Amino acid sequence: MSEVAIASRIPLDDYAALLGAGEIDELRVLAKPLKGRSMQMINSTAVGGGVAEILIRLLPLAEELGLNMRWDVMTGGDDFYGVTKSFHNALHGAPYHADPKDFEIFLACNQQNLARLPLDAEFMIIHDPQPAALIEGRKKNGNHWAWRCHIDLSHPNRQVWDFLEKYVARYDASMFSSPEFARELPIPQYLFYPAIDPLSEKNRDLEPELVTQTLARYQIDPLRPILTQISRFDRLKDPVGVIRAYRIVKRYFDCQLVLAGGSASDDPEGAEVLKEVQQEANGEADIHILELPAWAPLEVNALQRASTIVIQKSLREGFGLTVSEALWKKKPVVASAVGGIPVQIIHKHTGLLAHSVEGTAYQIRFLLSHPEIATKLGENGHEHVKENFLITQKLKRYLTLYLAMAHTK
Amino acid sequence: MNTAETPFEFFTVAYLTRIGNQSAGTPAELLKGLQQSSDASIFHHTFQTLSSHHFLTEGFSNDFAQWAHADANREDLAEQLAALDVRDYLSIAALRTDLCRVVQEYCAANPAFAEQTALERFYFCESSEVTLPVGLAARTLEEFRTGIEHLSHASFYFHFISSRLRLQLQTNDFSHWLADGLGLGTLADSVNHIDIYTNTLDSARAKVLRLIDRERRRG
Numbered sequence: 208m209s210e211v212a213i214a215s216r217i218p219l220d221d222y223a224a225l226l227g228a229g230e231i232d233e234l235r236v237l238a239k240p241l242k243g244r245s246m247q248m249i250n251s252t253a254v255g256g257g258v259a260e261i262l263i264r265l266l267p268l269a270e271e272l273g274l275n276m277r278w279d280v281m282t283g284g285d286d287f288y289g290v291t292k293s294f295h296n297a298l299h300g301a302p303y304h305a306d307p308k309d310f311e312i313f314l315a316c317n318q319q320n321l322a323r324l325p326l327d328a329e330f331m332i333i334h335d336p337q338p339a340a341l342i343e344g345r346k347k348n349g350n351h352w353a354w355r356c357h358i359d360l361s362h363p364n365r366q367v368w369d370f371l372e373k374y375v376a377r378y379d380a381s382m383f384s385s386p387e388f389a390r391e392l393p394i395p396q397y398l399f400y401p402a403i404d405p406l407s408e409k410n411r412d413l414e415p416e417l418v419t420q421t422l423a424r425y426q427i428d429p430l431r432p433i434l435t436q437i438s439r440f441d442r443l444k445d446p447v448g449v450i451r452a453y454r455i456v457k458r459y460f461d462c463q464l465v466l467a468g469g470s471a472s473d474d475p476e477g478a479e480v481l482k483e484v485q486q487e488a489n490g491e492a493d494i495h496i497l498e499l500p501a502w503a504p505l506e507v508n509a510l511q512r513a514s515t516i517v518i519q520k521s522l523r524e525g526f527g528l529t530v531s532e533a534l535w536k537k538k539p540v541v542a543s544a545v546g547g548i549p550v551q552i553i554h555k556h557t558g559l560l561a562h563s564v565e566g567t568a569y570q571i572r573f574l575l576s577h578p579e580i581a582t583k584l585g586e587n588g589h590e591h592v593k594e595n596f597l598i599t600q601k602l603k604r605y606l607t608l609y610l611a612m613a614h615t616k
Numbered sequence: 617m618n619t620a621e622t623p624f625e626f627f628t629v630a631y632l633t634r635i636g637n638q639s640a641g642t643p644a645e646l647l648k649g650l651q652q653s654s655d656a657s658i659f660h661h662t663f664q665t666l667s668s669h670h671f672l673t674e675g676f677s678n679d680f681a682q683w684a685h686a687d688a689n690r691e692d693l694a695e696q697l698a699a700l701d702v703r704d705y706l707s708i709a710a711l712r713t714d715l716c717r718v719v720q721e722y723c724a725a726n727p728a729f730a731e732q733t734a735l736e737r738f739y740f741c742e743s744s745e746v747t748l749p750v751g752l753a754a755r756t757l758e759e760f761r762t763g764i765e766h767l768s769h770a771s772f773y774f775h776f777i778s779s780r781l782r783l784q785l786q787t788n789d790f791s792h793w794l795a796d797g798l799g800l801g802t803l804a805d806s807v808n809h810i811d812i813y814t815n816t817l818d819s820a821r822a823k824v825l826r827l828i829d830r831e832r833r834r835g
Contacts, residue, residue, distance in 0.1 A: 232766065233768035237746075239748075386635045386739030399634060544735065554683065556669075587672060604632065607631070607746050611632055611744055613744055
């Protein structure tokens with residue numbers, strides 16, 4: 208079976224308590240003309256990764272609205288996933304020279320899934336490059352197809368993009384997380400943001416004791432300022448740069464740094480980066496390098512809530528949902544102006560942007576000196592997330608897209 | 617209590633943001649983009665952005681001003697662009713003319729800065745609109761109050777802010793109906809004077825409700 212079964216139910220009224228009844232009523236108004244019409248999402252994995260994380264929360268909400276939405280996962284062998292991982296990195300701009308055989312493997316797997324998957328819903332959403340060639344299965348009666356690209360295509364490998372573009376151009380619409388990621392295409396390109404769920408373990412309100420216990424477990428002092436970056440140990444997240452910025456700040460403020468990310472044990476590159484980070488930290492007691500389990504939502508939640516300032520000093524970024532997570536918790540954020548971060552951080556309104564180690568340190572010092580401004584940025588950031596980056600808004604965008612696509616035919 | 621012959625029908629609006637093919641890296645390129653972009657793009661970066669950033673009540677006016685401030689680091693240009701008030705415009709063409717005039721005058725007076733590259737590019741986008749009736753109508757002030765109380769942000773924005781372009785009048789849907797439908801001209805004026813730049817949508821709605829309550833107490 209390819210269909211992903213969603214077990215949990217999320218009552219819409221739980222969201223009304225956070226967002227207001229008017230916002231939920233509006234979802235019902237948008238859903239009404241779509242009742243009885245079929246919708247299908249297809250991606251390449253049922254667990255792990257941002258897309259699956261969003262769909263797991265999105266489908267129960269659609270069901271609550273009485274919508275007929277299903278989610279199917281394509282299947283493929285190690286050779287296919289090896290090729291698509293290379294494609295993924297190449298589309299992000301990494302050097303890569305594709306072998307013609309790679310394209311054959313990609314297309315053969317899409318053909319096998321064409322035969323296996325039902326592709327007859329009125330509204331088809333295909334996520335990311337892996338299943339992009341499923342458009343070959345479009346029925347002649349013309350259902351609506353849209354391609355949702357979650358990756359940064361601003362500097363793609365030409366060879367891989369030229370190959371994919373032939374398929375993408377056959378969709379009715381495409382969606383990107385930032386205007387910067389879009390390409391010149393003959394189809395409409397829409398801005399679709401990733402989203403967080405305010406009721407998930409990672410974002411729901413926490414009992415203060417849980418936050419206190421988490422700090423105690425990692426021997427973090429709750430009485431001194433805590434600067435935190437949550438991200439995997441990856442050079443593109445610049446954890447070494449974060450330590451350097453912290454060291455500048457430390458000259459002026461007695462603060463602590465928390466660098467927390469998923470375990471690097473099964474990722475050779477991650478393990479290497481972790482070693483570099485530990486070397487840079489040089490055993491300094493106030494630098495806490497935490498290897499969290501791959502899925503540790505409550506700990507991430509607690510660490511974010513305990514933070515004085517949250518940092519996201521990425522060198523490149525897809526969207527950077529950790530920024531939205533921190534803003535939802537009303538935390539002041541200092542982040543790099545890369546990828547989708549400037550969409551979340553409106554400079555001086557919902558956080559502060561920086562472009563260097565020194566700039567990051569300066570903005571942190573500024574906020575530590577002006578806690579009232581930090582508080583205001585956090586509050587504005589919370590409202591910005593509420594308005595734009597919650598799962599309910601994500602569903603609203605999909606419903607609007609379906610209505611718009613239905614109207615154009 | 618007055619009963620209107622024509623009921624006020626509440627609608628909601630949902631927007632998709634369509635990414636355009638134009639972008640600007642300098643004030644001079646911004647001017648070119650302002651001259652060439654679609655009406656839907658000017659609407660998106662001025663009227664629509666006011667809705668999606670309504671919670672910012674200090675120093676945020678429109679996307680062009682924010683870019684000049686945060687990315688191009690041209691405070692003087694930002695100030696001029698931010699000073700444009702969408703309530704003064706009954707057409708996108710008139711708003712575009714003034715946006716272009718501000719940037720053109722700035723570029724002419726500061727030719728060196730006109731070509732200076734900003735930290736980040738400005739990407740022109742457009743709003744695609746879907747409107748639907750909420751299924752709620754009002755014939756009396758009381759029903760009208762109940763309707764407003766339960767509206768989403770998008771619906772309140774649709775009737776209170778973007779309606780000016782639809783009506784081609786310096787008023788909004790609420791004031792228009794209060795005056796024409798219920799004959800409450802003074803209340804209509806008071807509602808129309810609520811400042812949409814220094815209020816969030818929630819606080820503007822609270823003011824509308826307070827004004828209605830005051831009128832009901834009088835009546």
